[in-house]
């Protein structure tokens with residue numbers, strides 16, 4: 001017999017966050033390196049689906065943060081600067097920039 005699926009408080013919190021537009025972890029993972037690359041290169045806006053997914057999914061967010069740390073120097077950023085830039089996109093503060 002399989003044990004019942006247990007919901008932790010953390011899991012419930014994750015499940016009740018906004019998840020629209022929907023993006024699966026697999027889809028996120030497939031494009032994550034490109035998205036992080038674009039964010040650090042200031043090459044365009046992060047797609048809403050990615051932003052929402054990274055807000056709600058700590059696994060993918062941690063993956064994005066380690067990617068940003070790894071490639072920071074490619075974009076003349078130090079690792080903490082790269083992580084801050086990524087965080088500003090995920091938390092939506094970068095989108096209020098007048099240039100689009």
Ligand SMILES: [Zn+2]
Pocket residue numbers: 024025028053057059060061
């Ligand atoms: Zn995910």
